[in-house]
Amino acid sequence: MEKDWKSPEIIIGSAAIGNYYYHRTETEQEVWNELDKGNYVLLIAPRRVGKTSIMKSIASQGRPNYLLVFNNVQGIRSENDFYKTLYGLVLSCLDKGKQIKEWFSNYLKNRTISEIDMSGSFKIEKEQINYLDEINRLMHELNKKNTETIVLLIDEIPELLHYLNKNGKKDEASSIIKNLRQWRQNQEFNKLRFVLAGSIGIHYVVNAIEGRSADLNDLCIINCPPLEGNETDEYINWATRNATVKYNNALKIHLRERIQYFVPYFLNLMFDEINNAARKRKNEVITTQHIDEAFEAVIQKNKHFADWKKRLVDYMPKADFDFVNEILIHIAHNGTISIQEIYNKATKYNKTIDYMDFVNELVQDGYIKATDQSYQFLSPFLKTFWKSNNPIYHV
Ligand SMILES: Nc1ncnc2c1ncn2[C@@H]1O[C@H](COP(=O)(O)OP(=O)(O)OP(=O)(O)O)[C@@H](O)[C@H]1O
Numbered sequence: 516m517e518k519d520w521k522s523p524e525i526i527i528g529s530a531a532i533g534n535y536y537y538h539r540t541e542t543e544q545e546v547w548n549e550l551d552k553g554n555y556v557l558l559i560a561p562r563r564v565g566k567t568s569i570m571k572s573i574a575s576q577g578r579p580n581y582l583l584v585f586n587n588v589q590g591i592r593s594e595n596d597f598y599k600t601l602y603g604l605v606l607s608c609l610d611k612g613k614q615i616k617e618w619f620s621n622y623l624k625n626r627t628i629s630e631i632d633m634s635g636s637f638k639i640e641k642e643q644i645n646y647l648d649e650i651n652r653l654m655h656e657l658n659k660k661n662t663e664t665i666v667l668l669i670d671e672i673p674e675l676l677h678y679l680n681k682n683g684k685k686d687e688a689s690s691i692i693k694n695l696r697q698w699r700q701n702q703e704f705n706k707l708r709f710v711l712a713g714s715i716g717i718h719y720v721v722n723a724i725e726g727r728s729a730d731l732n733d734l735c736i737i738n739c740p741p742l743e744g745n746e747t748d749e750y751i752n753w754a755t756r757n758a759t760v761k762y763n764n765a766l767k768i769h770l771r772e773r774i775q776y777f778v779p780y781f782l783n784l785m786f787d788e789i790n791n792a793a794r795k796r797k798n799e800v801i802t803t804q805h806i807d808e809a810f811e812a813v814i815q816k817n818k819h820f821a822d823w824k825k826r827l828v829d830y831m832p833k834a835d836f837d838f839v840n841e842i843l844i845h846i847a848h849n850g851t852i853s854i855q856e857i858y859n860k861a862t863k864y865n866k867t868i869d870y871m872d873f874v875n876e877l878v879q880d881g882y883i884k885a886t887d888q889s890y891q892f893l894s895p896f897l898k899t900f901w902k903s904n905n906p907i908y909h910v
């Protein structure tokens with residue numbers, strides 16, 4: 516039995532790719548539609564919904580007349596390095612292209628460029644290059660040619676902007692935002708498109724850099740929703756298709772009741788826990804009680820959820836964190852918080868002017884959801900974690 520035991524085919528933590536990726540067909544199609552219209556896309560979703568997985572899937576699909584590449588820019592430390600990476604990514608796309616092969620190989624020779632790879636790195640003999648100018652010049656050239664459209668799928672861009680802003684490079688962050696906007700609006704850049712995403716709210720970061728009036732209106736925002744309608748059951752069937760532990764209808768209903776918020780990540784955490792426990796028991800038959808036990812066990816191993824708190828601590832100034840954390844602790848203990856109660860807390864923290872910005876940010880990042888003039892946790896997992904992390908609460 517043990518030797519034939521088959522675990523569900525899931526990945527937990529890093530992006531789901533290949534056989535581990537359940538196609539988010541509608542969202543992917545929406546992204547393609549916007550790219551076809553010439554738009555830049557900003558993928559928005561609460562944490563862990565699957566943005567990176569969607570981007571990687573799109574990047575791995577070939578389409579006629581498109582050249583795509585995915586890259587995570589979190590580790591970049593300066594504006595110039597950002598442009599250097601973008602330039603390398605554009606080169607790596609053109610390297611795969613078919614329509615201007617000869618022109619491109621001459622271009623590389625002239626520029627003394629070699630060893631291009633998919634991560635955006637390349638070797639160049641000339642030194643002291645201004646990569647922004649180089650991108651601008653290359654795009655100007657490409658615009659005159661009949662060539663594929665280049666799509667750069669750039670992940671963790673808010674993290675990069677946040678890093679620059681926090682480390683005395685606000686001007687560099689601001690200049691990146693400005694250049695992205697200029698490329699988007701300039702006809703000369705028609706051959707270049709971006710799909711952007713990140714795991715912290717980009718609006719929060721851009722506001723911090725550009726001021727509250729900043730907008731991202733030039734980007735087409737696409738929301739990645741949680742699994743909807745029968746998608747959740749379909750997902751359960753898909754993830755457990757070859758697995759030893761199966762879920763009948765009653766178990767599916769119970770699992771849905773426990774999780775409430777249906778994204779592959781939370782479902783995967785449950786499948787994994789349930790599978791491991793069943794394997795230990797050497798019994799593939801599971802009951803609703805096993806589902807309940809798994810729910811508790813997932814929370815006990817709280818490394819998954821501690822990261823949600825850490826994000827807030829890392830990205831918010833302390834005074835902002837204290838305010839939002841008090842809201843979250845309140846909800847964890849009371850189930851909900853009314854707008855009036857939020858306002859009362861805003862008075863205490865001197866945030867009566869912009870308190871709803873913080874609340875909206877928590878909604879957008881998938882911590883809480885609005886229900887009739889009040890707010891509650893989106894996921895019971897998070898709620899239980901926040902309470903166990905903050906067991907004492909005095910108003
Ligand atoms: N389409 C999918 N198919 C299967 N599993 C998925 C899918 N999307 C997400 N997951 C699960 O969710 C986890 C997180 O996915 P991913 O990294 O793509 O999310 P994210 O929205 O980019 O997260 P973050 O906000 O932390 O950047 C994966 O490790 C996997 O368990």
Ligand SMILES: [Mg+2]
Nearest residue numbers: 566567713714
């Ligand atoms: Mg991600």
